[in-house]
Amino acid sequence: MDKNIGIYICTGCGIGDMLDCDPIAEMASDEYSVSICKNHPFLCGAEGVDLIKKDIEGEGVNTIIIAACSPRVNYDVFDFGQDKIIERVNFREHVAWSQAEKDENTQMLAEDYIKMACAKIGRTDLPEPFKAEEEYSKDILVVGGGVAGMTAALETAKAGYNAILVEKDPKLGGFLAKMKKNVTLPYKDISDTGAEAMIKAVSDNPKIKVYTSAAVEKISGGPGIFSVEIKANGNSATERAGAIVQATGWVPYDANKLGHLGYGKFKNVITNVEMEEMAAAGKITRPSDGKDVKNVLFIQCAGSRDPEHLPYCSSSCCLVSMKQATYVKEQNPEAVNYILYKDIRTVGQSEDFYRKAQMDGNVFIRGSVEEVGESGGNLYVSANDELLGEKIKIEELDLVVLAVGMVPRSLPAEIPKIKAPSDSKEADADGMIEVKPDSGFFATSALNLAYRQGPELPTLKYGFPDSHFICFPYETRRTGIYSAGCIRRPMEVGKAKDDATGAAMKAIQCIEATSIGMAVHPRAGDISYPEFNMSRCTQCKRCTEECPFGAINEDEKGNPLPSPTRCRRCGTCMGACPERIISFKNYSVGMIGDMLKAVSVPEEDEEKPRVIVFVCENDAYPAVDMAGIKKMNWSPYVRFVPVRCLGSIALVWVADALARGIDGLLFMGCRHGDDYQCHFVKGSELANTRLSKVSETLDRLSLESDRVKFIEVGITDCDKVPAIISEFMETIESVGPNPYKGW
Amino acid sequence: MAGNYDPSFAKEVFDNVDSGEEIKMCMQCGICAGSCPLRHEMDYPPRQIFTLIRAGRRDEVMNSKAIKLCTSCYRCKVRCPRGIPVIDVMHGLAHYGIKKGIIPRKGTAAFGGEFWKMIYNIGRIDEKTLPLKYNLLEGLVPGIKSTIEMAPMGIQMFLHHRMKLLPERKIKGIKELRKMLDKAKEMGKGGAN
Secondary structure: OOOOEEEEEEOOOOHHHHOOHHHHHHHHHHHHOOOEEEEEOOOOOHHHHHHHHHHHHHOOOOEEEEEEOOOOOOOOOOOOOOOOEEEEEEOHHHHHOOOOOOOHHHHHHHHHHHHHHHHHHHOOOOOOOOOOOOOOOOOEEEEOOOHHHHHHHHHHHHOOOOEEEEOOOOOOOHHHHHOOOEEOOOOOOEEOOOHHHHHHHHHHOOOEEEEOOEEEEEEEOOOOOEEEEEEEOOEEEEEEEOEEEEOOOEEEOOHHHOHHHOEOOEOOEEEHHHHHHHHHHOOOEOOOOOOEOOEEEEEEEEOEOOOOOEOOOOOOHHHHHHHHHHHHHHHOOOOEEEEEEOOOOOOHHHHHHHHHHHHOOOEEEEEEEEEEEEEOOEEEEEEEEOOOOEEEEEEEEOEEEEEEOEEEOOOOOOOOEEEOOOOOOOOOOOOEEEOOOOOOOOOOOOOOEOOOOOOOOOEOOOOOEOOOOOOOOOOOOOOOEEEOHHHOOOOOHHHHHHHHHHHHHHHHHHHHHHHOOOOOOOOOOOOOOOEEOHHHOOOOOHHHHHOOOOOEEEOOOOOEEEOHHHOOOOOHHHHHOOOOOEEEOOEOHHHHHHHHHHOOOOOHHHOOOOEEEEEEOOOHHHHHHHHHHOOOOOOOOEEEEEEOOHHHOOHHHHHHHHHOOOOEEEEEEOOOOOOOOOOOOOHHHHHHHHHHOOHHHHHHOOOOHHHEEEEEOOOOHHHHHHHHHHHHHHHHHHHOOOOOOOO | OOEEOOHHHHHHHHHHOOOHHHHHHOOOOOHHHHHOOOHHHOOOOHHHHHHHHHHOOHHHHHOOOHHHHOOOOOHHHHHOOOOOOHHHHHHHHHHHHHHOOOOOOHHHHHHHHHHHHHHHHHOOOOOOHHHHHHHHOOOHHHHHHHHHHOHHHHHHHHHOOOOOOOOOOOOOOHHHHHHHHHHHHHOOOOOOO
């Protein structure tokens, strides 16, 4: 594409008072032969937009540099169609609102930003959306036929899409079908589970294809083009799907590990799941002799919130015990239920059911179990009553119910092993190595993805699929595959239904975005995708290993086989590739390299250091913007370079920048580790790892390692941004100017 | 020795005590205890009284000082997140204790009598003479002894301008007040005994 560049500088919002805009225009036309360079006092107004539109029509401008406010605002106003390259220069937040008025340094800063923009568009091409060769499927595969799975399928059908439901049991319903009654909205009383009606609705729905006694044998492809092999009742079938909802649910915590609570020792000690089954089958009796029950004690958090067993809360067991106490009272109004709890956790509106359980006269005792024993055929429980502050003993108990927690079905019973790489030191005698939870190999079989990074969704330490479940629920680390229900986190029926609906909607979004070549969260709407110059690939496998979303498969020789529909466009592969063969049409190693080269580096005696700050577009950039909006000030010697994710940084940028005399490089990325905030999960962690190895490069250049620094910045850390910058500037000052200046 | 849980006392309370059933709703947050201005004088805070009822500790509850101390300031009732009328329960328990003969009626009745007399005579309470008169009902020597025991409190009240050295004067319009008190007595709503 022949680029006809137009630069438009807005002088509104105080920009015109802070800067001398004419010399900037002069500089641009001299150095970058830009013919059109205009100022306007109110560029985002109708008149300003018209000015640009007129030039597009009259002068044939197709590459537009807008030096005005942050690209995070007014993106709709400055949208001139997909056939134009638009580059926004942040003159407002990063220059006018955060720098000194009409200062020489402010002017240089503004000029540098324009130069960087010109360098950037020099390397930018118009992205074209990816289109797979195969036809896109718009069906949704739902794995698991419990309440979450059935809801996901029904909601998919309601939205007008076809669903394929795969259930391992001969009958749909999961745990919902095993319950006697249910507690759900409005949480005033127990109600029918509605399982039969739901199963019928699913079976009767023409848009839902149900496979029972079935398992997913293999899934290959990617969003829009998943190919699914299903084995049902011994027969094989192949289906195509556009997106997947995994709702494989939970299993109760293994009560055999709870010997200290009397399970396995006394027949009348049962789990809440066994209690539910007994209630659903008819009558609640003593398992030891079949006699009626009068006194029942529920032990909450049986194994839950216990570092030895399940360290987390399953958030539904309290409600379940109260529900089962209601069964006991219904059966015998004279019965006494004791509920021995650590904390009652009835979340949200379900507090109403707690009130009902209290009104029913159930005895709530806060404390911890000391002993479960038997005397004269009846059980007794001794406990530390925290509220009485003494030891208590509750005798004559007919039944003790252990409220066990939920374990995700994906958690493997034993730590799985895979074949170790030949150079591994931890491999056992058979050459096998234990899998870490943070990988696609650490999960029991459900999806059997034909992905290079493992057959299942990567899990967190407790076995739940990894995603940031506050910031981006349902998302997983495999594009187009969404988790819902108790596989995502422990929850009760009402929440599982909400969850499944959400996941189904995400799946539909994914299908629709993929079909027009757009990325899904977090770069929703992005049509660029990484392209591989395969002729120069050295089969190092770094891209296939480091992709946080397992988007790249590889062939036997180790060549990467990218699947653009699985890609989230973070650019981690681009930063990983030592040969720099991976680039986007509008984002590449060379492009950022050119931007760094465009920064003018004054001579040493001018005492104007230059620092490049790479900022993550997702959290750090908004934080810097907000610092600007708050009119906080920072050094005029820094130049911000936004990157898609810090995972996309290439170490060659460090070497290039330092070799040109840039004094320091600061990397602002998201928090990583257990409570990560990285939108691409692993990006900032990878960046940190890569930068920890940068000292080698610095040594080669005989430079101090203090010149390169990684800082974790959250989106709410805007107040800290100026301090972070000044601190780094002080470091640079103490280290002294870069000796490569002027080379 | 581990105490046993016995639901029978709780049932007794639910059936006999005014608002007794409401304590089922207690979730032991302790806001009542934190709000009570007399908490430091109580042997058990209201929250713990409720726990003791649940656990079936009849003696501890009925003999507790706490149920007699409530001054009806209503703070607990206003603040209780579960809307339990804590003061009604506390008074209910005290009444139940009197009814059952666990809490002696004599002392309170005597105090009430002296209180009424003083209000009838001067229309207000004299903080010096009322305790003195009440104490002297026990007899001269023990009465003086009890009064001397209360002296430090009296000094504090004096220092805080809560008590005058001179005797309290009659209020204005004492005749109207007496008419009201006579009427109340006639209706059986009070009186010196």
